[in-house]
Amino acid sequence: MNYHWNWGIFLEQVKSGDETYLDWLLTGFGWTVAVSLSAWVIALSLGILLGVLRTMPSRALAAAATAWVELFRNIPLLVQMFLWFFVVPELLPREWGLWVKQDLPAKEFLTATICLGLFTSSRVAEQVRAGIQALPHGQVMAGLAMGLSLPQTYRYVLLPMALRMVVPPLTSELMNVFKNSSVAFAIGVLELTFQAKQMQEDSEQGIETFFAVTVLYFICAFTANRVMAVIERRTRIPGTIAGQQ
């Protein structure tokens, strides 16, 4: 293997400006975290709503939520990025489309966030639905029999149990969000993968570059995992196997 190692590369200046390569990577890290966390907020709120809708007695609501989930699950994320970036502005009324294309601030960031958020919402919805359906049917009936309305039953009886049960699968979804945010490089978000490619071309130190970026992704995944572990411990349901300590 004929490779010229240079681990000091990160402190060197980039060829095209007065920043260092480390600045590039830290910027990338910031965008990765920003895209992932904002997308997670969208995914969680929409996903819980959709998951609830899928378990509703109303056939129409459940079917609409199912269609949503199927739509977002069966198209590759990268293709969805292109759909939001290139196609959606064309579908808007002329002035809006022009505005989105020319004047929308942080256009790439917003597009990537919405796209990743909606994509992940369909996965969160599946977990939430599974959580609700894992509850004994008696829970709904008991809620309704006590005179609670259906929304109240969801709010006070079903969701407090179901959401706590699905914390472990949601942990992997949160880690997936960080990993999937890497796809945003394709529409020009200046996140880690984008910076990795840019630094590799600029510095020609591919291995050092990718190593550093991989470490930064590890940090994201590990932090997400630890934070969720704390939440999991705090929200354990008493009386279950998980809650017995």
Next chain:
Amino acid sequence: MMQGDFDFSVLVDSLPFLWTGLQFTLKLTMVAMLGGIAFGTLLALARLSPIAPLAKVASWYVNSMRSIPLVMVILWFFLVIPLITGTPLGAENSALVTFTLFEAAFYCEIMRAGILSVSRGQVAAGYAVGFTYSQNMRLVVLPQAFRNMLPVLLTQTIVLFQDTSLVYAIGAKDLLKAAEVAGKNYNRPVEMVVFVAIIYFVICSSLSFTVKRLQQRMAIKR
């Protein structure tokens, strides 16, 4: 180009070109599935083996593959393989190697769950009739594990099929890349993205429908 100005007639002209792209996407999916399941099964056996270092190496491999974004793995292999072999490999071949090795980590976890789902009595019975470890695995445990996990393996393959679009990062000529090139040639990029999304959607939803049916049929049989 704005609203109401879509022109889908170019799609017909570009069909043969898109077909070559789809062929590579399908080839990549098939190779990575077969290779990934084979290597993944070996990894699963290693993870479950009583030989501690072997189990450790396998689990390290699986966990690292699963915690790095696929795009980064694709970029890593594209960079590192030519450095090791000394000759450039080309984006397509690099993609074939990468996906096989990457998907193996995911198939490994599925096969491991499958092996663990086989009842202990089966293993004991195999040894009791005098099978060696490898005979026991090949003839008793793995066929059952494989059968139990068939729907999950197929679901993972649908995920894999979608993930192949990420070879975009190294410019391999798959369906998505073909659509992008065709979109540039005919100056109709928007229609091409929509068309390619429809193709992915149709293939993936029919596959997931098939898997669901299979799952129901297998559930009744037991």
